[in-house]
Amino acid sequence: xxxxxxxxxxxxxxxxxxxxxxxxxxxxxxxxxxxxxxxxxxxxxxxxxxxxxxxxxxxxxxxxxxxxxxxxxxxxxxxxxxxxxxxxxxxxxxxxxxxxxxxxxxxxxxxxxxxxxxxxxxxxxxxxxxxxxxxxxxxxxxxxxxxxxxxxxxxxxxxxxxxxxxxxxxxxxxxxxxxxxxxxxxxxxxx
Amino acid sequence: xxxxxxxxxxxxxxxxxxxxxxxxxxxxxxxxxxxxxxxxxxxxxxxxxxxxxxxxxxxxxxxxxxxxxxxxxxxxxxxxxxxxxxxxxxxxxxxxxxxxxxxxxxxxxxxxxxxxxxxxxxxxxxxxxxxxxxxxxxxxxxxxxxxxxxxxxxxxxxxxxxxxxxxxxxxxxxxxxxxxxxxxxxxxxxx
Numbered sequence: 001x002x003x004x005x006x007x008x009x010x011x012x013x014x015x016x017x018x019x020x021x022x023x024x025x026x027x028x029x030x031x032x033x034x035x036x037x038x039x040x041x042x043x044x045x046x047x048x049x050x051x052x053x054x055x056x057x058x059x060x061x062x063x064x065x066x067x068x069x070x071x072x073x074x075x076x077x078x079x080x081x082x083x084x085x086x087x088x089x090x091x092x093x094x095x096x097x098x099x100x101x102x103x104x105x106x107x108x109x110x111x112x113x114x115x116x117x118x119x120x121x122x123x124x125x126x127x128x129x130x131x132x133x134x135x136x137x138x139x140x141x142x143x144x145x146x147x148x149x150x151x152x153x154x155x156x157x158x159x160x161x162x163x164x165x166x167x168x169x170x171x172x173x174x175x176x177x178x179x180x181x182x183x184x185x186x187x188x189x190x191x
Numbered sequence: 192x193x194x195x196x197x198x199x200x201x202x203x204x205x206x207x208x209x210x211x212x213x214x215x216x217x218x219x220x221x222x223x224x225x226x227x228x229x230x231x232x233x234x235x236x237x238x239x240x241x242x243x244x245x246x247x248x249x250x251x252x253x254x255x256x257x258x259x260x261x262x263x264x265x266x267x268x269x270x271x272x273x274x275x276x277x278x279x280x281x282x283x284x285x286x287x288x289x290x291x292x293x294x295x296x297x298x299x300x301x302x303x304x305x306x307x308x309x310x311x312x313x314x315x316x317x318x319x320x321x322x323x324x325x326x327x328x329x330x331x332x333x334x335x336x337x338x339x340x341x342x343x344x345x346x347x348x349x350x351x352x353x354x355x356x357x358x359x360x361x362x363x364x365x366x367x368x369x370x371x372x373x374x375x376x377x378x379x380x381x382x
Contacts (some may be wrong), residue, residue, distance in 0.1 A: 028270045029305045032260040059249035063268065066254035070225040077221045077254065083293065102274065114220045
């Protein structure tokens with residue numbers, strides 16, 4: 001997706017520890033026009049699937065998933081929660097996720113009633129690196145008995161092993177851009 | 192907003208302690224068509240303002256704000272973060288917020304560069320009860336030097352004092368529905 005590559009090269013910022021900051025357009029401030037193009041591209045890639053529900057995880061996946069859902073016949077979006085609030089009172093599906101940017105392990109949870117065996121689920125998230133969040137979401141889809149159509153990722157760090165591991169497990173992962181290498185202040189995309 | 196009232200009466204669930212659960216369509220699972228109608232209604236109410244940025248807070252405000260932004264000429268959406276991650280490295284605007292559902296006080300933060308004195312900001316959130324989150328967001332807008340156009344709220348609990356306090360302070364608050372009373376399993380809306 002050239003538009004996205006150009007935007008990453010223009011506005012992304014690299015930091016120590018293979019961190020790519022895209023907070024000016026994707027996950028702190030959100031460029032809604034860009035999100036619309038991202039949603040269209042997810043639809044193009046998953047046009048062979050009849051998606052009935054989009055699953056994502058708070059917080060940065062939510063805006064991307066909500067805008068994308070408009071291109072999938074306005075299917076409902078469910079977002080997994082990272083903290084247990086008093087408001088989560090139904091039967092829960094939970095999975096454990098390690099966050100490398102935040103340095104913690106936490107439970108993520110989805111109320112069971114929002115994912116049913118009749119659902120064909122598209123998982124959407126902003127980043128794929130080691131794949132922890134995605135594996136947690138996939139685990140929750142499996143627990144629900146729903147079918148997993150695949151995962152739509154905005155930016156995959158191809159030099160980390162999450163994407164490869166998931167594809168070896170026959171999970172369909174569609175990443176709009178894959179970064180092959182981030183070194184010396186330059187970004188190489190995978191062709 | 193009749194569509195929203197009907198949906199609350201049909202799918203909302205009341206719980207002890209004046210809790211109204213709308214997680215099947217607003218803040219865990221999101222009905223994207225409904226969110227679009229909500230966005231249109233915010234635009235209708237703030238059509239006299241030239242909004243340049245929408246500010247919300249993770250997590251449940253994000254989907255609502257992202258969809259609403261499409262009706263405000265696709266202005267950028269910024270969401271305040273509740274946890275401090277390694278990824279927040281710029282100069283921050285912070286404010287303290289007490290969450291009654293989660294029982295904790297926490298800092299919320301926005302990178303300073305995303306709100307400028309040239310901005311005319313619309314704050315959007317799902318609920319207004321005691322107004323803590325909203326007051327934190329308003330504080331952040333004030334610190335940034337931006338102009339606050341007002342606050343667009345999906346559901347206000349009129350029997351709690353947040354809305355009244357804010358309006359006394361001359362903050363423009365537009366709530367799409369205001370609940371006057373929730374008692375004995377019935378909901379009374381303010382006309």
